[in-house]
Amino acid sequence: MERHFEQELEKLNKRLHKMGNLVYDQVHNSLEALLTCNIELAQQVVDADNKVDKLDVKIDKLCQRIFALTQPVATDLRLIMSALKMNNDLERLGDIAVNISEKVEGVSEYKEILSDLHVDELANMADLIVKDVINILNTRNTTFVKDIFISANAIEEKVQSVSARILDEMMHKTEVIVVATNLMIILTQIDRIAGYSTNIAESIVFIVEGKMIKHKKAFKQDTGNDAVSGDPEVESPLEV
Numbered sequence: 001m002e003r004h005f006e007q008e009l010e011k012l013n014k015r016l017h018k019m020g021n022l023v024y025d026q027v028h029n030s031l032e033a034l035l036t037c038n039i040e041l042a043q044q045v046v047d048a049d050n051k052v053d054k055l056d057v058k059i060d061k062l063c064q065r066i067f068a069l070t071q072p073v074a075t076d077l078r079l080i081m082s083a084l085k086m087n088n089d090l091e092r093l094g095d096i097a098v099n100i101s102e103k104v105e106g107v108s109e110y111k112e113i114l115s116d117l118h119v120d121e122l123a124n125m126a127d128l129i130v131k132d133v134i135n136i137l138n139t140r141n142t143t144f145v146k147d148i149f150i151s152a153n154a155i156e157e158k159v160q161s162v163s164a165r166i167l168d169e170m171m172h173k174t175e176v177i178v179v180a181t182n183l184m185i186i187l188t189q190i191d192r193i194a195g196y197s198t199n200i201a202e203s204i205v206f207i208v209e210g211k212m213i214k215h216k217k218a219f220k221q222d223t224g225n226d227a228v229s230g231d232p233e234v235e236s237p238l239e240v
Contacts, residue, residue: 005070008062012083015059020134022052023090026097027130027193031123033101034186037108042101052094059087078210082203086137089199093130096189096196106182113179117162119186125155126193133197133204142208148201152194159191 026045033042063084066072072080107114114120129151136144163184170180202213 005066005072005076008066008070009076009079012059012062012066012080015055015062016083016086017138019052019055019059019087019090020137022055023093023097024130024134026052026094028127030097030100030104031127033104034107035114035120035123037104037111039105039108042104045101046098049094049098052091056087056091056094059083063087075207075210078207082207086200086203089196089203093193093196096192099189100186103182103186107179107186110179113176113183117165117183118158119162119183122155122158122162122187122190125151125158126190129155129194129197133200136204137200140204140208142205145201145205149198152198155194156191159187163187 026048029041030045032038033045063080066080129148132144132151133148136142136148166180166183166187169176205211205213
């Protein structure tokens, strides 16, 4: 029975790694399609979404089976609980990749605007934060988790800055309203990429250290970011 339990946990870890790598490819390709205005690549992302959905279901069912047939405790319980949450966050990242891809055609004739508004910089930042958090998911090395939160904050600030510029353009140039609307939707999706990346980082810390991180700012202070003020609200390791 114990050997079977270990095999199920190993299978769960492998599926999480596969899900993470698959979702990163989806996000990367969607952002690449956006920057290159590659409608064909964007469609490939949309078409591949069913692979993400199928793996999402498999991971959920595996977690349910482990819970039903065993009584996991301590680290194993944290892994299964976090796997369910991370799986959901990864699936959402896959959906975001599709959402971005579906807007590529709408901005494909305005490639120069993407550069002028520094959307390319934002896309590269989003690509990197997903790459980094998937690497942490695969290695379980929490040393670099704080960098995920710092990157997410930088993305959020840049999204706000670019959004303000787009809104200003919309007020002064009615002819850009359609493309500007598509860009605003894309920026919202990029901001959500950062959010789901921090969610996954939180789950990894919970698996490895047994700590539940409630707020990004609190965590950044707790990990040595002196620029953040306020009392950290990171719970002690849970007794599970």
